[in-house]
Amino acid sequence: MIEVRGLTHRYGRGEAGADSGDADGPVSDGDAAGSTALRDVSLRIPDGEFLVLAGANGSGKSTLVRQFNGLLTPDEGEVLVDGTPVVDDLVAARTRVGMVFQEPRDCFVAATVARDVAFGPENLGLSREEIDRRVERALAAVNMVGRGDERIDRLSGGEQERVAVAGALAMEPSHLVLDEPFTGLDEPARESVLTHLIELNRGGTGVVVVTHDLRDVLAHADRLVVLADGEVAVDAPPAKGVDTLGDLPVRRPERC
Amino acid sequence: MLTYEPGDSVGHRLDARSKLLLQAAFAAAAFGHTDPVGLAVLTGLTLALLALASTTPRDVFAEYRGVLPLLAAAPAIESLRFGAPWVDPAVAADPALAAYRTLLLLALVAAYVRTTPVRESEAAVARLVPGKPGRLLGLGVGLVFRFLPVLQADIARTREAMAARLGEERPLRDRVRLVATAGLTRAFSRTDRLAVALRARCLSWNPTPPEATFGRVDAGALALATALVGWAVWSAAATAPW
Numbered sequence: 346m347i348e349v350r351g352l353t354h355r356y357g358r359g360e361a362g363a364d365s366g367d368a369d370g371p372v373s374d375g376d377a378a379g380s381t382a383l384r385d386v387s388l389r390i391p392d393g394e395f396l397v398l399a400g401a402n403g404s405g406k407s408t409l410v411r412q413f414n415g416l417l418t419p420d421e422g423e424v425l426v427d428g429t430p431v432v433d434d435l436v437a438a439r440t441r442v443g444m445v446f447q448e449p450r451d452c453f454v455a456a457t458v459a460r461d462v463a464f465g466p467e468n469l470g471l472s473r474e475e476i477d478r479r480v481e482r483a484l485a486a487v488n489m490v491g492r493g494d495e496r497i498d499r500l501s502g503g504e505q506e507r508v509a510v511a512g513a514l515a516m517e518p519s520h521l522v523l524d525e526p527f528t529g530l531d532e533p534a535r536e537s538v539l540t541h542l543i544e545l546n547r548g549g550t551g552v553v554v555v556t557h558d559l560r561d562v563l564a565h566a567d568r569l570v571v572l573a574d575g576e577v578a579v580d581a582p583p584a585k586g587v588d589t590l591g592d593l594p595v596r597r598p599e600r601c
Numbered sequence: 602m603l604t605y606e607p608g609d610s611v612g613h614r615l616d617a618r619s620k621l622l623l624q625a626a627f628a629a630a631a632f633g634h635t636d637p638v639g640l641a642v643l644t645g646l647t648l649a650l651l652a653l654a655s656t657t658p659r660d661v662f663a664e665y666r667g668v669l670p671l672l673a674a675a676p677a678i679e680s681l682r683f684g685a686p687w688v689d690p691a692v693a694a695d696p697a698l699a700a701y702r703t704l705l706l707l708a709l710v711a712a713y714v715r716t717t718p719v720r721e722s723e724a725a726v727a728r729l730v731p732g733k734p735g736r737l738l739g740l741g742v743g744l745v746f747r748f749l750p751v752l753q754a755d756i757a758r759t760r761e762a763m764a765a766r767l768g769e770e771r772p773l774r775d776r777v778r779l780v781a782t783a784g785l786t787r788a789f790s791r792t793d794r795l796a797v798a799l800r801a802r803c804l805s806w807n808p809t810p811p812e813a814t815f816g817r818v819d820a821g822a823l824a825l826a827t828a829l830v831g832w833a834v835w836s837a838a839a840t841a842p843w
Contacts, residue, residue, distance in 0.1 A: 416761055436767060444765040451758040454768065454779050456786070465766035498790070516766060 347390040347413055347442065347520060347551075352422035354383040354408050382408040383575045385422070390553065392519055395546045397562050397583070398555045400572035401594040406555045407447065409572065410522045413553075414442040427519075440469065443513030447525040447555075449505040458484070458500075458508050459493030465516040483511040487541050503534025510541065520551035527561055535561055558596040563587065571595065603664045603714050604750045612654030612716035616815050617725035619822040620713050623650075626826035626833075627709055631702045633833035640701060647705045654712035661708045668707065672700040719746040724810035736806050748795065752788055759783040 382405045390396055400406045411417040412424045415431045415438050424431045424438075431438040446452050455461040462483050466476040484490050487507035497508060506526060513521055523542070527535045543565050546552045554562050563569065569586035571579035573593055579586050587597055607613075612620070631643055651658065662669070680693035720743070727739030759780055763769065768776060 414765060416765060436770065439765060439767050446758070446762065446765075448758075450787075452762050452765075454759060454763050454766075454783050456782075464763075464768065468767035468770045470770075498786075512766065 346392055346425075346427055347388075348425040348428075349386055349388040349409070349412070350422050350425070352383055352386045352409070352412060352419045352424065353381070354405075354412065354417060355381045355420050381575055383419075383572075386572075386575070386577055387422075388570065388577065388580070390520065390551060393546070393549050393551050395543075395552045395565060395567045396554070397559065397566040397569050398553055398572065399557060399559055399569065399595045400578075401557055404572040405575040406557075406572055407524050410444070410524060410553060410555055413520070413522055414439045414444055416444070440516055441519045443516050443518035443521045445506075445509045445513050445521070445523040445526060447528060449502070449509040452509040452512055453497050453505075456496055456498070457493065458489065458495050458497060458511075461497060461508065462493070462511045462515050465512060469516070479515045479517065480511075483515040486514055486545060487511045488537070501534070503530050503537055506530060506534070506538050507541065510538070514545070514550075518550070520553060521545060522553040522555070524555045525557070526554060527556065527558065539565070557594075559587070560596060560598045563598050603711060604746075605718050606715050608655050608716065610653060610655040610716060611818055612650075612656075612712055614816065614818050615716070615822055616813060616819050617717050617721040618729060618813070619815075619819040619826075620717060621725055621729065623822050623826045623829075624706075624709050624713060626829035628706055629833040630829040631705060633836035635695070635698050635702060637698065639836075640698060640705070643702075643705055647708050651708060651712050654716045656712045656715050658708070660715075661711045664711050665704075665707055669704075672704060675700050714746070718811075719743050720811050722746060724813070727810065728813065733806070740806070744795075748791070751791060752784070755787040755791065756780060756784045759787070 386405075386409060388409075398406050398410065408417060412419055412431070413426070415424075415435045418432060426438045426441050429437060453461050454464050459480055462480045463476050466479045471479070480493065481490070484493060487510050489504070489507055489511060497505060500508065510521070510523070510526075521542075526538055526542075530538065539561055542552050542554070546565075554566075556562060559569070563583045566583050569579060569581060569583045570577060571586065571590065571593055578593060579589050581589060590597060627643070627646070631640075634640065634643065648658070651661070676693035676697040679696040680688050680690050682689050723739040723743035725739075726742050727735045729735065730738050760768075763776065763779060768779065771779075
């Protein structure tokens with residue numbers, strides 16, 4: 346369970362995130378000293394849930410999910426993973442919550458597929474046999490078995506996305522958070538990534554998909570949360586949530 | 602990250618050439634007055650110039666937090682001796698003042714970068730240095746100012762990716778190796794893409810420069826620069842052996 350309580354996050358002037366070029370930078374509130382990305386956000390994400398976190402660029406989506414495993418620290422409020430505040434046990438939070446960034450290349454720290462997927466398990470101090478088992482299992486989950494020795498920079502965008510997912514899965518997290526996983530992918534690659542996410546979710550892994558485009562994922566989601574100006578604007582089951590979107594600038598499906 | 606931020610401060614309104622000349626004059630004065638009194642005067646001037654550029658000392662320390670340990674290391678190393686008493690603090694005074702002088706110069710550089718668009722720096726260098734060398738130098742300055750923040754952001758993302766998968770649990774040496782390897786790989790990749798982007802947008806050796814404006818505020822800056830150079834020359838003359 347991921348629990349967000351009264352979370353507020355501000356970026357200082359020139360701070361990473363405020364000018365990093367991310368599509369989901371913070372909302373400007375006219376404060377010359379910085380900007381407020383999230384205002385008093387509260388949220389509970391049970392284990393095994395398929396949650397779609399939507400919102401326009403700058404609505405605070407990426408800032409919110411980066412708090413789930415302590416990559417960002419809130420100015421106010423707190424985030425708990427399985428009842429433990431993230432700031433109290435970063436290792437536990439980062440083991441339980443796997444993160445795949447918007448740009449797959451931002452996820453990689455090694456040159457080849459297997460070396461990169463093994464990076465997380467190695468940091469857990471596991472035996473080599475266990476690491477190999479996890480790497481094989483993670484690669485199998487994204488249909489990349491037998492490609493461990495390939496160079497990541499020679500893979501297609503969809504394959505890189507799947508390797509990034511495998512890297513997070515090798516930690517065997519209870520929740521997998523994906524920031525705009527379909528951006529820049531063609532239709533077959535989108536379908537491939539989505540199929541793997543659905544299978545993972547059926548296997549019990551909670552999935553949080555951050556997106557501004559609801560067309561692909563909403564039909565498979567258990568719940569829709571929409572952020573607007575750093576606040577929760579919609580929190581409802583998908584069918585009901587879509588009806589309450591109003592003028593919110595997200596790309597919605599023709600039929601849910 | 603040390604990069605240009607739009608604004609309407611006095612620093613923003615100054616012509617880039619005035620700011621470059623002022624920095625050069627400040628450097629001359631700093632090298633001419635290495636005693637505590639001279640550096641105290643220059644510290645006051647630095648704080649005033651930072652305020653005029655909407656840059657706080659805290660911003661400066663944040664920008665240079667990686668450099669500060671190196672500046673502090675210089676006097677510490679100088680004070681070490683081979684043999685008893687092993688440490689001689691008295692000889693560390695001059696290096697400490699020199700390191701402090703460097704910090705003041707870096708503070709002015711931070712104020713310059715924060716208040717000057719890259720395009721203006723490029724044009725100012727090209728105008729100050731005549732001919733093709735000036736254009737080449739200007740282009741180089743532009744590339745460095747544009748490319749460096751991108752590389753810094755890449756390295757920050759690599760570190761974030763490592764942190765997300767518990768990379769911080771690894772030994773420091775291992776982390777440095779991983780960040781360096783991934784950073785270099787991305788830097789080469791970025792360089793390739795930048796080269797293509799520059800060619801695609803018709804990179805010119807002689808582009809139309811931004812309009813140069815020399816106003817009343819520039820006159821004040823030049824007067825200050827002249828005074829600083831005069832102070833440096835006076836100091837040099839006073840300490841000369843003749």
